Structure formats: C-alpha cells, structure tokens
Amino acid sequence: MNSLTLVIGSDDGKNIFSGHLGDSQRFYIYRMAEDGHRELLRVVENSSPQEKEHGGEGKMKAILSLLGEIDLMVARKNSPNFRKIAASRPIQPVRVRVQTIEEALELVKKNFSFLAELVRRRKAGERPRQIPRLD
Numbered sequence: 087m088n089s090l091t092l093v094i095g096s097d098d099g100k101n102i103f104s105g106h107l108g109d110s111q112r113f114y115i116y117r118m119a120e121d122g123h124r125e126l127l128r129v130v131e132n133s134s135p136q137e138k139e140h141g142g143e144g145k146m147k148a149i150l151s152l153l154g155e156i157d158l159m160v161a162r163k164n165s166p167n168f169r170k171i172a173a174s175r176p177i178q179p180v181r182v183r184v185q186t187i188e189e190a191l192e193l194v195k196k197n198f199s200f201l202a203e204l205v206r207r208r209k210a211g212e213r214p215r216q217i218p219r220l221d
Contacts, residue, residue: 089119090202091127092158092194094187099129101186107161107168108134108149114187115156120202122195146170150177157205160190164217172215176208181219193220 095103095110103110111132118124134148146167159171159179168179178201182190194201197220204218 089117090157090194090198090205091115091117091155092160093153093156094160094190095132096187099187102160102162102182102184102190104162106163106165107159108132108145108165113149113153115153116191118191118194118198120198122198124191124195143170150175158194158201160194168217169215172217173213175213176205178204178208179217181217183219183221190220196220 092115093107094114094116095107095112096114097103097111099112099114113130113132115127115130116124117127130152132149132152134145134152156177159168159177160182161168161179162182164181171177172179180201182193184190184193207214
C-alpha cells in the first residue's frame with residue numbers, strides 16, 4: 087500500500103478534538119504516502135445530525151457519507167461508533183495520545199507499515215476489533 091487516506095477531527099485545524107471524532111466541528115482529510123509525504127486533501131464541516139442516543143447509527147452513517155473513501159480514522163478518544171466501525175467496516179480506527187494534528191501525522195508516518203497492513207487486512211474482509219493506540 088503506497089498511501090493511506092486518513093481523517094482527524096479538529097475545531098481549530100491545529101489540535102485534535104479532545105472528545106469523540108464525530109463531535110468535532112470539522113474533519114481534516116489527509117493522504118499520506120509511505121515515504122511520509124502528506125497532503126491535506128480537504129476540510130469537511132461536520133453537518134451530521136445531533137444524536138438522540140450516544141453512538142447512534144444515523145450519526146455514524148452521516149459522518150461516513152461526509153468523509154467518503156478513507157482508510158484510517160484518528161482520534162484521541164474511543165467511542166461506541168469507533169467500536170462499530172472496527173467490527174463492521176474496512177476503515178481502521180486509531181487512537182492517539184498526542185494533542186496536535188502535526189503530532190498525530192508524525193505517529194501515522196512512524197507506524198505507516200503497521201497501519202497499512204491493518205488496512206490491507208480490513209480491505210480483504212477481515213474485521214478485527216482491534217483499535218490500536220499510538221504513543
């Protein structure tokens with residue numbers, strides 16, 4: 087796999103949203119190459135509906151529709167929908183402990199081979215519930 091497309095939620099474009107990815111104001115979608123080169127593809131306003139119940143299917147589906155084709159979802163917190171995605175979708179959720187988008191992108195670069203293998207397995211139909219945490 088030569089590149090990964092990933093999303094990070096943020097309200098200010100610098101810091102990763104401290105809550106669940108789906109509650110951030112905007113989604114920053116990047117493409118990262120195996121050599122670490124990255125580009126911001128687009129910024130998407132979060133126009134998903136408010137949840138009636140936490141972890142609802144409607145919000146998850148709305149967000150996935152907004153994001154389009156992605157390989158990785160990067161967030162600071164796990165969520166019920168992260169677990170649902172891990173169990174049922176070809177998208178790999180990933181947790182990070184860092185605060186900024188820049189730091190998260192560096193972690194993805196550092197762990198590119200590992201993450202690319204997880205994505206490859208997911209696209210081949212495997213659905214491990216593993217949600218790795220990158221430090």
